[in-house]
Amino acid sequence: MNRGRIGSLSVQESIPEDCFFPLPNLPPENHTFTTFPIASGGFCKRCNRGHLIDSGSALPYGRFLLDQLEKNKRLDLDIADDQSDFRFTLAPLYGPSRGQMFGVLICRRQDGVSGMLKAFSGQFNGVWEAPGWVPPLLDVALFQRISDPVDQMIKKLGKEIEGLETDSPQRQELTNHRRELSRNLMREIHDLYAVTNFRGETEKLSQIYRGSGGMPTGTGDCCAPKLLNHAARHQLIPLGLTEFYLGRENRSSTRHHGRFYPACSEKCQPIMGFMLCGLDREHG
Ligand SMILES: [Zn+2]
Numbered sequence: 001m002n003r004g005r006i007g008s009l010s011v012q013e014s015i016p017e018d019c020f021f022p023l024p025n026l027p028p029e030n031h032t033f034t035t036f037p038i039a040s041g042g043f044c045k046r047c048n049r050g051h052l053i054d055s056g057s058a059l060p061y062g063r064f065l066l067d068q069l070e071k072n073k074r075l076d077l078d079i080a081d082d083q084s085d086f087r088f089t090l091a092p093l094y095g096p097s098r099g100q101m102f103g104v105l106i107c108r109r110q111d112g113v114s115g116m117l118k119a120f121s122g123q124f125n126g127v128w129e130a131p132g133w134v135p136p137l138l139d140v141a142l143f144q145r146i147s148d149p150v151d152q153m154i155k156k157l158g159k160e161i162e163g164l165e166t167d168s169p170q171r172q173e174l175t176n177h178r179r180e181l182s183r184n185l186m187r188e189i190h191d192l193y194a195v196t197n198f199r200g201e202t203e204k205l206s207q208i209y210r211g212s213g214g215m216p217t218g219t220g221d222c223c224a225p226k227l228l229n230h231a232a233r234h235q236l237i238p239l240g241l242t243e244f245y246l247g248r249e250n251r252s253s254t255r256h257h258g259r260f261y262p263a264c265s266e267k268c269q270p271i272m273g274f275m276l277c278g279l280d281r282e283h284g
Pocket residue numbers: 222223263264265267268269
């Protein structure tokens with residue numbers, strides 16, 4: 001793994017061949033799979049206009065990935081059956097942990113070969129990286145180095161708090177301390193997120209976030225930013241993007257198994273203007 005540096009920021013560079021797969025041969029029924037056209041994007045401050053990417057040719061490949069996941073019931077599709085990692089079973093998505101978003105980006109490599117990248121949203125069963133899937137926007141090793149000791153401290157405080165009288169001043173003090181620790185940790189984690197766009201510019205996510213109010217937790221963890229960031233860092237030109245939901249419907253019933261969705265408006269739209277910048281130029 002190569003690591004580049006932007007200012008004081010460490011940028012993770014995975015080897016593109018890990019995640020870039022030449023387009024598979026689709027069964028005929030996948031070729032005809034359509035849903036309404038889905039475009040995702042956001043406002044770009046620099047260009048003073050919106051940048052969009054649509055589902056393009058990605059839909060049938062998204063459908064293909066969905067079928068593969070349903071059939072194999074595990075995330076590590078590119079690993080032989082007997083080498084499969086037990087943490088990557090999809091079973092929990094149909095139960096208490098509920099479903100998850102998955103995404104496909106069709107893109108063209110510098111040598112003209114078209115292929116697909118795939119992503120899962122957030123962590124899968126507490127794991128950030130899985131073979132064959134694009135990595136997250138943060139440096140996982142650094143994330144763990146920063147968050148593990150604080151998490152332990154927060155857990156320890158939690159136990160101490162439990163043992164104290166409900167209205168004791170000491171309990172209040174420890175509760176405040178715990179809140180402060182987790183708020184600071186959140187800020188530090190946000191600072192680990194960096195995105196590269198199609199002009200080759202890399203910025204901290206917090207710098208390019210265009211939403212009103214603070215950046216929601218989990219911004220940058222969705223499939224679209226992971227996929228676009230990976231493509232931009234490896235000179236892959238995106239041709240189509242699609243995301244679908246797999247598993248038990250979410251609590252608010254806005255996501256249903258097997259349905260396709262545009263990138264979300266609350267976390268992705270405010271960063272996608274920057275992320276897609278430079279792409280029209282690439283298309284020429
Ligand atoms: Zn999103």
